[in-house]
Amino acid sequence: MTVGQTTGIAIIGCGYVADSYRQCLSLHDRTLRLTGAYDRDAQRLAAYKATWGDHAYASLDAVLADPACSIVLNLTDPESHAAVTEAAIAAGKHVYSEKPLAMTATEASALRDRARAAGVRLASAPCNLLGESLQTAWAAVRAGAIGKALLAYAELDDGMIHRTHYGDWLSRSGKPWPGRGEFETGCTYEHAGYALTIFGAMFGAATRVTSFAALLVPDKQTTPPLAHPAPDFSVGCIEYENGVVARLTNSIVAPYDHRMRIIGETGTLEIREPWDYASPVILRRPGEGRIARLIERRLGGGLGKRLPMARKVPFKGGRGKPTMDFLRGPAELAAAIRDGRPSRLDEDFAVHITEVTEMLQYPERFDRPARVQSRFASIEPMEWAR
Template sequence: MGKPLDTDKPLKVGIIGCGAIIAQYLSNFRRLDAIELVAVADLDFARAQAVADSYEGVRALSVDELLAADDVELVLNLTIPAAHGPIALKAIAAGKSVYGEKPLAATTAEAKQVLDAAREAGVVVGCAPDTVLGTGIQTARKAIDDGLIGSPISASATMVTSGHERWHPNPDFYYQPGGGPLLDMGPYYVSALVTLLGPVVSVIGAASHTRPERVIGSGPRKGEVIPVNIDSHVTGVLVHASGALSTLFMSFDAVSTKSANIEVHGSLGTLAVPDPNHFDGDVELFALGADSWQTLPVSAGYVDSGRGFGIADLAATAPGSEPRAGGQLAYHALEVMESVLASAHNGSAVSIKSTVARPEPVELAALAIEVPVGGVQGISS
């Protein structure tokens, strides 16, 4: 049985997985008094040692040693998506709380095992994206809650890129089951839509597969042809419990777009919401009867935030309460995405079995302290 997290002292964190994304977490951990990093682990011990050498007071361990460490209260799971569920289950079995990169697990069935195990063990589950806690999404949420657009009617969420193989040296996993534009980028957009408009009750989807192969555009494998075994262009309509309708447009096929990443339409106005893959950005309002767009002042969210702020927020969450970037939201978003793909293949609307309380809003706050510029050295992807 895990111990309740003590919100009055720094949360002691161990990281499993020392790939490229860890640098962003380490940079922000240095700025957050609520977090104390104590250990790191990776299947490649040299990568873990490089991180430990760059961060005072951190020791490099094997995965099993980190899971057994008495001073690790929460495991930050930065492994590949296929390992998210298995590593989370091992951490929970060791009595530790877990915060993972998105998605919560490879499938909703596996994600349910994680949540059930955590409930039984009395530990906490959190999950990226924590971008929803930044000033961009939270200022948009406050505008909706304050009635600036009247009654919400609909939203659109758009993510367009011609393909990650143009820049990623090893893009294979994006084009295999578990990858694709929806499962890769959808967690940011679906989590933002639920934060803004509440849970989803049903979906309908359509998808296409336009090219059977892709050509790697950079790195040592430049010119190599890789197969595409996923839907590379996905659209979906989400029906929220509130009655609002959201339209998803996620593509690895199209070239570009001039649309806002997210727009929310209401009876009294429309909001242009910034990129949900970022923590900040301008929120713009076109009010009924206005002549032009108005940029709203920043009014909510964690200021100057970044990856890892969800863990600091979790550390401050009262025992027994669900974190804002919590496992329940991550599970709901995963079910929504799986269901859009299922609907695209069977041609019928799919009801969403799970629900989640709309996370509590984040008041305008600064959690981080200033640190000298210099970055994290010695960490490779």
């Protein structure tokens, strides 16, 4: 339900990531109103309520029956996403889902079709595409700062998480980071969207994917051992409809490296951390003379110029605070519904990202190269980045 210009949202799933969303609510107090939260685990729900003081729903049915709630934030574990989203659609609720929208492209397409038949809207994380850093990089591409875009590289290597003390990673309400679930869902499903969304916005739909994936460390030192460990490494080449080719690597084996580069005829844009809305965008020119080439080789990319941000990031991350505004995605969906326009993270886009992600993590399910079936309408940049 929308009251004035505020849209009622409810959280389903009070695990680790729910605190990150809740921590961003104050950034949207004029447009979003939290009606409450629910988790099937009573202890998780109680810990959430004790931390934030929000209304705790007694059941999933109670959430879906509440007329004050217009958008459900589906923050459950990935394997539960489809079932919870389907129930919300049946109840006439719009849904913003944590990634992935579903565990297969077929399942995601079915959710989209059900939502359209029910007259409700879907959108899916990640929402880093809407952040200041990536909007700045996208604006530079549109302005021709690197000439014609030719190639894109993205590293989403997260280090050997299973060798860290991840059991000590607690959210604000004391929820442990769900390592076991992450290892069984797979780092590609968990992380690829952070690159695929911005590449899709910049370059249009992917048309073909050539991928390789492997499980390099089957034993992640969990107790009990993982029943179904997912690939912990993938690398794929993605061809886009505008001719750009991208190479995307995901792993929880190689050392931490989240660098993203967009290479054009006259320069390269580099973003060090696509999970950080304030990550600097560096413009580098290719070395042409002997000295310039030497600098490029010695400095790992050459001298660069930091581009001014499209606007100042309206919050400060770090030191226990998210470096991303997790609620910017739900706020975008709410604004799109109010304005009667497509969401920048709409259901067609979410299906497309799910399909490409599945091709990257499970190449054996598809022909090689895999031809991408899904398409989406062109995405508009944020108004402040035009």
